[in-house]
Amino acid sequence: MKSKYKAMVLSCIDPRFQLPVFKFIKKKNLVSKHSSFTIAGAAVGVTHSKFKKWHQTFLDNLKTSINLHKIEKLIVVNHEDCGAIKLAENKKEFIEDEIHKNSFQKLKKIVIKKFPKLKLEFYIIKLNQKILRVRSLR
Numbered sequence: 001m002k003s004k005y006k007a008m009v010l011s012c013i014d015p016r017f018q019l020p021v022f023k024f025i026k027k028k029n030l031v032s033k034h035s036s037f038t039i040a041g042a043a044v045g046v047t048h049s050k051f052k053k054w055h056q057t058f059l060d061n062l063k064t065s066i067n068l069h070k071i072e073k074l075i076v077v078n079h080e081d082c083g084a085i086k087l088a089e090n091k092k093e094f095i096e097d098e099i100h101k102n103s104f105q106k107l108k109k110i111v112i113k114k115f116p117k118l119k120l121e122f123y124i125i126k127l128n129q130k131i132l133r134v135r136s137l138r
Helices: 015-027 049-069 083-089 096-114
Strands: 007-011 034-038 073-079 119-125 131-134
Touching: 007 015, 007 049, 015 073, 015 119, 034 049, 049 083, 049 096, 073 096, 083 096, 096 119, 096 131
Parallel strands: 007 034, 007 073, 073 119
Antiparallel strands: 119 131
């Protein structure tokens, strides 16, 4: 029997982006068809060394969703003006886009190794709430 659940959505706890994430999920026809993992920084939170204690928790939850819900895809939604990046980098000057891209690349590498059949999609929500898909990852 094919599961009615399609994906896990990894997103950030930032209150400014809860509604855009919900609208995005609705637009992708995933309401009641996805599991959620919401953590500070989204992909940054589950890959950056500053948040190392969180990494395994995410992977355990992803594995649980794969096993219980038979999801086939991980959809990752980061956002601009990320407070977790500011905490992790602990410096005034950094290139936020590079940190997001880095987190996506790290997460892709980890997920492909642990869950090779899982499809991946990566997105960034801009401050104007426009959502852009990130495709060019090594």
